[in-house]
Amino acid sequence: MNKILAIAGVVIKELYRRKDFYVLFVLTALITLVMGSATFFNDPKIVRYLVEVCLLLIWVSAIAIAIGTAARQIPAECESRTIFPLLAKPVTRAHVILGKFLGCWFACGIALVAFYAFAAIVRGSREAYWPMLHYFQASWLHWMGLAVMIAMVILGSLIFSAPSANATICEIIIVGILLLGGHLDTVALRQPPPLDLITYTIYFFIPHLEWFDVRDILVHDQPLIKWWAVLGATAYAAAYTATFLFLAWLIFRRKPLNA
Amino acid sequence: MEPILKLEDLRVEFRSGALRHNPKVALRGLNLEVYRGEIFGFIGPNGAGKTTTINVLLGFVAPTAGNAYLFGVNVREPIARQRIGYLPELTYYYKFLTVEELLRFYARIFGIPRRETDRRIDQLLRLVELEQVRNRPIKTYSKGMQQRVGLAQALINDPELLILDEPTSGLDPIGRMKVREIIQRLKNEGKTVFFSSHELGEVETVCDRVGILHEGELRTVGRVSDLKAQFQTDLERIFLKIIGYQLNT
């Protein structure tokens, strides 16, 4: 475990020494604040549109950070040959995968805390309303969703040779799932015979990332999600993450390292 | 005496291309034993298979046939690498870290306690003379400084066996001399060093035994003094002779 955490630590250090995160955060904050200074019909109490814009930017930024970091990790290790002194230590390839995953995931978690704190402050300053449990549920589920995405991207980085190709493909898949994942069953009903079965199979096998996107609950001030459902979604995310990481390990284990 | 490093009929083939025929044979049945306290020089022309041998020892490349052991443990087990230090042929380290952070990271992987880590880092940075720059990111270092970072990271776990792939490449004469001194000092501490090199003069001065590799085959193994006595000439000429290079004198 110590080895995994050590590897994760390097990933986190890398992330906060690069400028990406700060740039995304500052841009998100600026866009939100500028948007917040817009006046609509001279009514300063209007706030939901602002929460929505802010959360949308948070989602976009978090996905960009997660995919960007995860897609780079292992290819960069091989490219700069840092993987060799690392694997020459008593470290297995499983340690490397887990370390890289945890590093990306923790780093994203830190970023999420900053992002959601910002969103909460923006909203609180407007209407003195602090639904802390809502923020917790939303950011927790968001984080769990990111775990699945990161594991998926790490798996992709071992399948596709170019990190940029992998990032693009993963981005399309993730955004596709977020937008359509929950409706594939409806789509399946409208397809002709062979296609409907295929669509339905896809529907059952893809990770349903759209569950982890509960921005609507936050924006529209809906009641809290049932805690058992949050727990269930967490377990679901853990299962998919484990599956992707296991597949990644199977591939990585046999991958020759071109010395 | 139990050998620290042992190769048994080691064979490595690289299959490239989709059809997988016509594999490139990098090593053809290598047998070698290296004992505790020895400095072993592994020499051979470019493409002889030195780096490939070292890659097998570190588990980067799986042997096509045969076995390799470190401390009697098959190299497939990660635990075999607990007591070794390795300096790769060409490497860049995590550029965004400082040398101190890099060493701390590797120390953590070995599970070295914190206080011991601090002590070793101070000692190693003094040894490789990187104390002045310990808080600067590695990307600001020169090539020679990076090579010394490599040496420091290879020593962080106080290894019993050091595997060095061309440790002096890219260093200036003073740097080379320093590396030779370090190797000598390690020998005095009772460590074992296995290193590949093209610098025959250097091999001649520091090594107890040498192995000459050519086209994936180990042509000669022996003490430097024995070889010299046998061939009645210096190591450079022995080397050229063994690899079949005709001197036109």
Add this chain to the structure above:
Amino acid sequence: MRSPRVHYLILLLLVVINFTLATVLDIAAQAWTRRGGTDLLAILLGDARRIFSAHFFIKADVYFHAGYYPSIFDLTARPKDSSHMAGDNHAHDEEKCGKAMQFLGRPTDWIERFGRNFAVTEHKHLNSGKEREILPWLRISASLDPHRIETYTVAAFWLRRTLGKPEQAEAFLREGLRANPDSYELLHELGCVYYENYKDAARARNIWRLALEKLELQRGKKDEDELAKYYHDILLRLARLEEDQGNYALAADYLEEIIERNAAPNPDLLRTQITELREKASTRH
């Protein structure tokens, strides 16, 4: 990965700054140009802005339903018009709208069933001042497509009704009238502002009369039922106004006109009211 995405975000930031400046400077801008700060968006988006405008109008409806809204895969369950968003008989509309929007059938599999936990699954309308949350989207929608009449009427309805901002409602309606000078719907709503909020019967009467004239212009051009509905609404408003002012005979005339135009859903009710009004008128003389 850094550069392209960051560039998009910077572009977005610039657009947002422009847009915000436009909203902030809106009042000043109206003095300079007739269309205010919307030109920039119009130029940037070209004709696509009409599509975006429709999107933002729907967004307002989504907000009005606090996120409970059918996706593009349940188009049939979408509300057909915006009347539920701004209607006088509120409670009734909510019930009707809720019936129409039953797009969440029984879940067919566990994924759907479990997924419902993370979505909004209850039909409700915003109330007690929360309606203000739909306004930004209507404002944006109007900036993108100034010819969408409902945008103005829905926004004005809430501004004057629950949010206590009749001046804002009036300003927005007037903005709509500048782009759509012949709109009887906007005049109808504007008359309400004058009558109900400003208690200015004289001007309300003029505006509603003007609305009737504009309505007359549309005869034969628009759907009869649609026109009949507005004839009914505007005439009824005028009738009530005259009744309140004590002009019972005039009020009765307006009611009769509703019947003449076949615009009354329940003419018998109107007839009894007409006789009552006629009686009151005769007793006063």
